[in-house]
Amino acid sequence: MISLDEFYEDFMQSVLSESDSRGLMKSQAFFENVCEELVSIGELTPNYTFAEYQKTCMEVEGYDYDEERNILSILTHKFFQEDEMQTLTKSIIDTKFKRLEGFYEKCLDELYINLEETSEAYSMAYNIYRYSIENKIDKIRFIILSDGALTNRFKSIQSKEINGIKIEYRIVDIDYIYKIQMSQYSGGGFKVNVNSPCLEIPTKSDEYEAYLTVMCGDDLVNIYGEYGQRLLEQNVRTFLQFKGSVNKGIKNTIQYKSDMFFAYNNGITATATSIERDENGNIILINDFQIVNGGQTTSAIYAAKKTSKLDVSNVSVPMKLSVVKDKEKQNEFVSKVSEYANTQNKVNKSDFFSNSPFHKQMKEYSQRVWAPVCDGSQKRTRWFYERVRGEYLNEQAYLTKAKKDKYQMEYPKKQLIDKTFLAKSENAWLQKPHIVCKGAQYSFANFANDITSKLDKDNLCITESYFKDAISRIIMFRTVEKIISSSVWYDGGYRSQTVAYTIAYLSYSIEKAGKFLNFNEIWENQTLPQELIDILSYIAREVYIQINKPQSGHANVSQWAKKEQCWEEMKKLNLSISLPKKLLLNKQDEKYNKKEDRRIKKIDDNIQVQSTVIQMNMSIWIELNSYYMEHVKEYKLSMAQRDILKKMSMGVITLPSEKQSKILYDLYIRAKEDGVDIND
Template identity: 30%
Template sequence: MAELPLADYARTLTGDIQTLAEAEDGSIPRTFTRWALEQLEESGFVSNMTVAYHSGHGVMVYGFGYSDDRSVLDLYTTAFSLDPMVDRLTKADVTRHYRRLLAFLQKAGSIRGNFDQPTEVHQLCEGVEKLLSNASKVRLFLFSNCESAARTQPEPTEFQGLPVEHHLWDLARLYRHQTSGAASEPIVVQFDPPINCLSVQSVEPNLSVTLAVVPGRHLAELYEEHRTRLLELNVRAFLQARSTVNRGIRLTLLNEPGRFLTYNNGITATATAAEFVEDAEGRRVGIRSLTGLQIVNGGQTTATLHHVFKRDKKDLDGVSVQMKLTLMGSDDLMAIVPSISRYSNTQNKVTLVDLSANDKFHVEFERVSRTLWAPPTTPGGPQTRWFYERARGSYAVEEAKQQTSIVARRKFKAENPAAQRFAKSDLAKFVNAWSGLPHLVSRGAQKSFAAFQANVKEQPPVIDADYCRRTIAMGILFKEVDKVAKAHDAGSHKALITAYTTARLCEETGRRIDLDRIWREQQVSDAIVQAAHDLCPLIMDMVIQEGKHVTEWAKSSKCWEEVSRIPWTVPEELAEELLARPVEFAVDTREEEEEQLSRLKQIELSEWEMLADWARETRALELAEQQIATTIAAKLATNATITAAQVRKALEVYDNAIEEGFSAFAP
């Protein structure tokens, strides 16, 4: 796989951010901040983030975020350069940016008093103050498209008794993150002293299973440090809106900590590498470290341990947790982890099997979308592609392949504009907004994507050219509404207002907006834009309410119910161009049909023949049902093709016959 040199990556990133800022009519540093946060949110480093800018004497901040349980407060700042390979971040620069964030934290109350309630700065300060009162930790993030000359991060400090961590995402780290192709940087865990284990080598190559016991406090501290990154491959962790606390687990930890190992099933984990302690005979008897640790089952146990440790202030001494650890290569994760999660889980059925880029939906969407050329936006103009970035960094990798000449590189950029690049989380956002799920979009990239993936699993669409074109058209619609929200000064809540305005627009029109026309014209009609302008202020009044925590309010289904009841009718100009019927997408039933055919063939030929005879003799079934049983028996006898419709009908007849008393084993 070709790799993009750091200097080329810097130029590409800087140019892309400039293009995005121009398209969104926003400032370059602010656009870069939002872009960086979207990358980190998708990987689980940050959550619930808000981009909002304020600068004053000794103060500069570009936004804030917080963990789902509100125990961690994040502050963001940015250092962006138009010439990143010349400008470098010195240690003094890094220290100054962190100091400005802490100064804002110190002065947020007084700054808020200088701005009226509706303003972005007032909401920024108010949000940070509320979160600070409940936080147990503060994290400071510095994003930059320059390389840092500082070899080490500042030592952890304190603010009003709260521990403060520093997280620098400079050019080199962003480059590694973008081109790694992995969900995120691997989690490395040290055990000092090593934990005892029993290891068994599998007959499968590059696969081994180890049983171990982990101190409960160590697991709670791991969750405190890594949060949802520790659960990236845990299906349920994606689906939960916030970490839930199991009452039974909590009571055991509080009242009978010594019996936790006896009562609890423990956790199932994976790792890509491990350092073991071996005895004199070379047997693995302890674990010193793990690389790429992921908890694929037991997320609720882990979250509850953390809750008791942090909220209930219990030290968890004497608490031990059983761990079944599977060591495997990173290439095997997506093939094996879904099955581990499914088979090891005994609490609830897991329906969301795989959130990865290797899921067949995303592979097929990428394959089909890469064959599509968007119509030119001007007569005789160039055709372009919408580049679906199935695996993070694939755009940069494809661009790297064009480094043979400047002409080839320019051609790639012209045919695949940065503004037309979209990732899995973007795809989920577009479809969820179209489908009337803005509250899920508002919960962030991970949870929005999880809901989308669950829906795709439940009703898999037929991935053809029409599906891809219409889905991209949803994206064009979403982006246009985003411009409308910006024009109405939605500020730091623009993303929420965009999702809700798009959803209400689609809902009120009965999803009869002509997506094929949007694709053909590569833009939305003036009537849609005007309708969005009419609707947007009404949405803002409902979503951005004084006295409500806007970000949390927007995540609730109650907010969507209220927005759905806002009095608003489709303007006549837009009504005239709507389709006669809602846009429909064909459902891919091949997997279901294969399962039904398999079930039908598991019923012996003799049983179908007996059923046909029984139906004629008892007349318990209609004539048509008698005939389908006879037909199936004949087709099975001659190995003839059975259509999907015949399979469905035959199984219905069989089930009806069982209910009416048929039994192949009756005397």
């Protein structure tokens, strides 16, 4: 594992790289970077907003509102941006918290009235005032973000309560950020205190221990109120409100037959890395608690008490708890349990996107495809596809200084592909700017649906050309960010919305003309042609003017930009756009290119499958042959499948053909997906 000092150095490089490549202020790049980390563990919602505001005795960088739990988070930062890690002192902390409190108090005194209506600070101050007068705040969290390390002398600030609202003080320093990223690999989590009777279930598996237990409705409400989405972070779906028949049934049971909840509800499926039991055998502590099935049940019970004011003290929730013996395998174990346990409501394949072949194919291209050499440089580089946050840094953890320098030369920090950023750039080009404006995680979920549908229809759709075009769209997205930030007409605020709508409008205009953008021009130069920059600058200016004129009844620009109606209005701009021929392709060219891409990919895939099968150990084929023979009625294999598998297990086939390799590989994958423990 890398040290904190190594992490700090890389983290600062990430911030500087983000700032440079996207045209952000360093402080904003820092703010967004840290907030995305907090979103990834459920500490913030995807709807957090950067909205800088500083006046005498007031200082704030942004806010977040959790609608389900009525939690308002107001954030500021202490960004040292030094070469060496600094100390976050008690005096700095005290000053920052006082300024956050001062801002909140002014918001309650209608601060928004004195602010410019088109500014993000106005929306922030107005929303905080509105949440307050509508009694939609149950808890307020004042949060300080910092690249410094919290002083050892600082202990804590006690929570307090004002007018029935709980006030919490949080500090997210560099050590906290470090632990978040390291937990992606160590399976780190949190502990929950319970008092639940349990029955241990005998199991022959050396992977986990099994328990049947029950949780009280009030306990579940308290745990969810404390941890929120962190409790469900590895679950395949989130709460669907009381709209589906299942969720309505949960509410009705709580309201009218709470004592029958145990009998009527399927309960929850959960995992942990360890538990503690008292002398009576009751579970009193659960480590790394994760609800992998029953997230809707949990959220529904919470909403029933907090929103509908129903009594849940008589609600008993059955729980199946699996305790993973090998902590390093927790993520893989949870993923499999999630996939097989979630049957209560219909689950889309995109809900399991983390296991999608899309990631594997994007990773393979990022490891194989070299970016063109540009600007006179003699050093060839690649783009790094990061499926899990922190993966780029983790791969360098045990490299020597010389090898790390070589690695970073091959994979420069500025060429890191974050999957949520990729989703934003793709959705913008797919003419979904309103989706992009709903936040990185929401945009990513939408993108997952699109890609999953495409892969279902065509498993050859993620080609090398797609990879290059996707990189080109990332380059475009970052360029538009910089264009807007440096433009004389830009007065500040709503830059992210302007970027999304600018790219969507360009895509719309080209599609309307029956053409396709030649992304190869961007890929080959790793930058946008000046003609395209000029056109995007023109579109961005008009979009910025338009987006700051929301329709009547939509005074909040941020909320207006999230609506499809905003996009429909934007398409009426009727801007005059003319791109040079070298940047455009006609339908025939595009169709030919895609056909050729699919042909090449099919050849590559067949070669890869054949190579994989040839390199697999003979014992695997012996195990598979034995397994399929034992389940012959269940699988109903064809004569050809059985014959090829049998001959492969006997060593008769030493060099399988492409067709034979495809049959063998499909049988191997089918068994793995069915949970067969193959010793490979």
